[in-house]
Amino acid sequence: MKLPQKIALLMGFSILTSCQNAPVSPTAPPAPVIVAAAPVIPAMPLPPLGAAVSLTIPTLDADGTRSSPNKGIGPEETLWHVRSSFNVSALICQGSAWGRLAGDYNRFLKKHESRLNRANRAIEAKFQRENRGNAGRRARDTHITSLYNYFSLPPVKSRFCNTMLIHADEMAALNSADLRDYAATTLPKIDAIFTDFYDSYEAYQKALADWQKLYGDQNS
Numbered sequence: 001m002k003l004p005q006k007i008a009l010l011m012g013f014s015i016l017t018s019c020q021n022a023p024v025s026p027t028a029p030p031a032p033v034i035v036a037a038a039p040v041i042p043a044m045p046l047p048p049l050g051a052a053v054s055l056t057i058p059t060l061d062a063d064g065t066r067s068s069p070n071k072g073i074g075p076e077e078t079l080w081h082v083r084s085s086f087n088v089s090a091l092i093c094q095g096s097a098w099g100r101l102a103g104d105y106n107r108f109l110k111k112h113e114s115r116l117n118r119a120n121r122a123i124e125a126k127f128q129r130e131n132r133g134n135a136g137r138r139a140r141d142t143h144i145t146s147l148y149n150y151f152s153l154p155p156v157k158s159r160f161c162n163t164m165l166i167h168a169d170e171m172a173a174l175n176s177a178d179l180r181d182y183a184a185t186t187l188p189k190i191d192a193i194f195t196d197f198y199d200s201y202e203a204y205q206k207a208l209a210d211w212q213k214l215y216g217d218q219n220s
Contacts, residue, residue, distance in 0.1 A: 041215045045207040048200040049155035057198045066195040069147050070187055076122040079183040081147065083108075083116060085190050086164065086171070088151040093161035101161070104168040115176035151190075156197045163193060 047053055058067040065071075070081055089098070090105035109116065127143075128136040151160070167186060174182055 051155040070191040076119045082183040089164035098161045112176045
């Protein structure tokens with residue numbers, strides 16, 4: 001072998017040996033796979049006090065307050081509506097906690113019979129003035145049915161019955177001459193039980209609409 005060939009062979013062997021002995025850089029670990037977390041969907045809003053999910057509620061009047069059969073009525077009707085609320089409580093508030101309301105109501109009727117009859121005659125005359133013939137009686141019957149249904153709203157039964165216990169004690173101590181003034185301050189308190197609920201139900205409806213807009217498709 002000629003000298004130039006030997007030199008070239010040795011140089012090649014030296015380069016190969018050098019490459020074999022060179023330090024090997026560690027292999028970089030694979031980039032972690034980032035999995036996007038599933039969006040957290042808040043619970044769907046529920047109706048207040050266990051009410052039905054679809055409930056028709058009274059609208060707001062021009063003054064911004066909730067429409068109610070207890071608004072815009074005269075003093076005799078106000079007294080009669082308090083009597084009606086007491087009547088409804090005697091019918092629907094049962095059990096050991098509320099059962100005495102039936103007896104309280106009967107004693108109320110007996111004690112104030114004359115004054116309540118006077119209120120009743122005044123209301124009958126009003127409906128007769130506003131309607132002709134038997135239409136007056138029908139209009140009043142319809143109004144009273146609507147009022148009793150209003151006071152019988154199931155979701156607020158507990159609050160209503162507890163409130164009427166307080167008013168029953170107050171009314172037991174009243175003189176007949178004081179009934180009208182008492183009714184004027186008491187009926188708004190009773191009515192607030194129902195208007196407060198309807199306000200909260202309207203807030204639920206708005207919250208549900210917002211929830212469905214944001215999460216309805218994701219929850220299907």
